[in-house]
Amino acid sequence: MLYKAYEIQRSLMNASSAMASMAADMLNHESNPWAGIGPSQMMANALDVFAHAAAPRGKPAFGLRVIHVDGAAHAVKETTVITRPFGDLKMFTHDGLPKDAPRLLLVAPMSGHYATLLRGTVERMLERCVVYITDWADAKYVPMAEGIFDLDDYIDYLTGFLEHIGPGAHMMAVCQPSVPALAATAIMSADKHPCRPVTLTMMGGPIDTRESPTAVNDHAVTKPHVWFKHNVITTVPANYPGEGRRVYPGFVQLASFMSMNLGSHMMSHYKLYQHLMQGADDNADATKTFYDEYRAVCDLPAEFYLQTVDLVFQRHALPKGEMLHRGKAVDLNAITDTAILCIEGERDDISGIGQTKAALKVTPNLGDDMKQYFLAPEVGHYGIFNGSRWRNAIAPVVDQWIAKFEKKAKGRKLTAVA
Known part of the structure; x- marks a missing residue:
């Protein structure tokens, strides 16, 4: 049930992320006369932060060229x-x-x-x-x-x-x-x-x-020891090649690590919003890059x-x-x-x-x-x-x-x- 519940939540968040990203693009579009101004810019950047936080992530590449x-x-x-x-x-x-x-x-x-x-x-x-x-x-x-x-x-x-x-x-x-x-x-x-x-x-x-x-x-x-076996171990659902395998899900591990320093992670995303508002693209990109890797998890x-x-x-x-x-x-x-x-x-x-x-x-x-x-x-x-x-x-x-x-x-x- 744990994995199935996560899959439902993941699907909902993926859709929400896509919608937030589209809305941010619309608010920032050159055809929008209020793009980059006041409340419009604030809303666009807030949506951008949410879209990035909720976006799906697969296995990253090393990318060393x-x-x-x-x-x-x-x-x-x-x-x-x-x-x-x-x-x-x-x-x-x-x-x-x-x-x-x-x-x-x-x-x-x-x-x-x-x-x-x-x-x-x-x-x-x-x-x-x-x-x-x-x-x-x-x-x-x-x-x-x-x-x-x-x-x-x-x-x-x-x-x-x-x-x-x-x-x-x-x-x-x-x-x-x-x-x-x-x-x-x-x-x-x-x-x-x-x-x-x-x-x-x-x-x-x-x-x-x-x-x-x-x-x-x-x-x-x-x-x-039995607590871990019964509370954090679950079965891979049918939509993956490892169907039926017992695993400790990556999303559980990520939730554990995030909760340990929840205040720091919340502040990082608030600073991301501030960087976007200030036009500090390098700082914003650095934060996004870190969380792209940090949120990419496996079982x-x-x-x-x-x-x-x-x-x-x-x-x-x-x-x-x-x-x-x-x-x-x-x-x-x-x-x-x-x-x-x-x-x-x-x-x-x-x-x-x-x-x-x-x-x-x-x-x-x-x-x-x-x-x-x-x-x-x-x-x-x-x-x-x-x-x-x-x-x-x-x-x-x-x-x-x-x-x-x-x-x-x-x-x-x-x-x-x-």
Whole structure:
């Protein structure tokens, strides 16, 4: 019933958005003698804000065409190198990169938004690295015949992607995937897998949510696991390829995130209206671009979502040494030669300070010279991986960390070839 009710509401809002957009165009049309004047302009801009807020949104494109490095422009090449039911592997490169450029697997969150939320992360790291990114599928478009997808599958996908990239690669996990990325690193390290990552960077990830709990963490622990199963999991309706699949809908996740900072979002839209009234088109376009991405959401497989709530947020299985993969214990003690960089934002209201840093505590057999922690001052969750502070203050730290171990990466690749 939840999904059906949403579909009805979505159809009504789509129609309302179209009507509001048409009305705004009419009020702004050159044939209207009152266009741009007083109440007419106020009404047109108000309708424009509403039309944008209510407009339907599909999967965004990365849209990276040109990248500027050291003052030179280079054409960006985007390729899908692996296609799998629940997620593809995309590769970004450009002709300005040397043949031996570092290779980086960027693990995007499977948390209700598309991988394009990390567009700015890709663009900045692409300056010096060949960037691969996990492009997770919208679960409502995955037919039931493809089976389920849970944390075990997530870890297997990461392992398979690293195998495709080959020995000597680096890995970066943003937010939620820090847990499966660290687990995959431990499993591959225990197996002495030649494709285990040389470095692992985790940014704003919930490694141990007992550290500085946030509102997100509190929500997960104040309700029993069965509550989530019965209240936020629903079935994909018949008008999608994934008909019958049990999912955690993206629209529920979006509503949760919006409600956490409702006042800020309302103020952002009021400022959007003010920018339109003032003719500040660049500022208005920036706000619209942000919300185009922020409101583009996708569904999560129910198995993955419920398992994440249980193991990560309620039982803290990984830092307590109780996490299993395919029935076998995930041993963080096995990580001995993958350098770990943990990055947190001082104002992160999703993953509190200390939650990512915990990874440095639970890897006792990794030398101190292979561990680093960076706290980004005055940076919120989104700012860790997007925006000016990411580009100018945080990304250089990642660049230096990768460069520090790149010689080791090349050695591991040569050893594997031999």
